[in-house]
Amino acid sequence: MRGHVVCSDCGTPLTACWSKGSYKKYPYYLCPKRGCDSYGKSIARDKVEGEFEALIGKATPSAALFNVGKALFKELWDYQYSQAESQTKAMGAQLVKLEGQLAKLLERILDASVPTVIKAYEEKVRQLELDKQAIKEKMAFSGKPSSTFDETLRTAFEFLKTL
Helix, strand or coil, X not given: CCCCCXXXXXXXXXXXXXXXXXXXXXXXXXXXXXXXXXXXCEEEHHHHHHHHHHHHHHCCCCHHHHHHHHHHHHHHHHHHHHXXXXXXXXXXXXXXXXXXXXXXXXXXXXXXXXXXXXXXXXHHHHHHHHHHHHHHHHHHHCCCCCCCHHHHHHHHHHHHHHC
8 A cells, every 4th residue: 555545744655664573574654754743653554454444344335426337337338238249240241251252162172173172172161161150159159248237237236335
């Protein structure tokens, strides 16, 4: 938390240090500003961080903050949904392109008479079929959220309320 916690007397960010005891080192925060009443006075790290945790534990978001959060989440949800739809559409176009390439290759295989050329065409057809299957799988799983916006939001907000 060094740099984020400030001195209560002068407002200068506290620095962190380790003080050596008889048997081990101990972490502290202290004010580095000369002339400050708290200059050089050490505050145990456990005390500062413990009070911070207690403060965070008491903080509860207001209803207005939840409404703002809901609006932001809805905007993000809609954006992600539109992105997924456009990706699915692009994958569909790519699938059509692959099918066109496959049709051309199959025609070339029928016209070819050299075994090495036929083998090369067959390998390319196999690779295009694999690509086609991969795109179909991606299309099946993209753009479909596992739950509705309201269910997801309710779960998230219930979690936030328990913190």
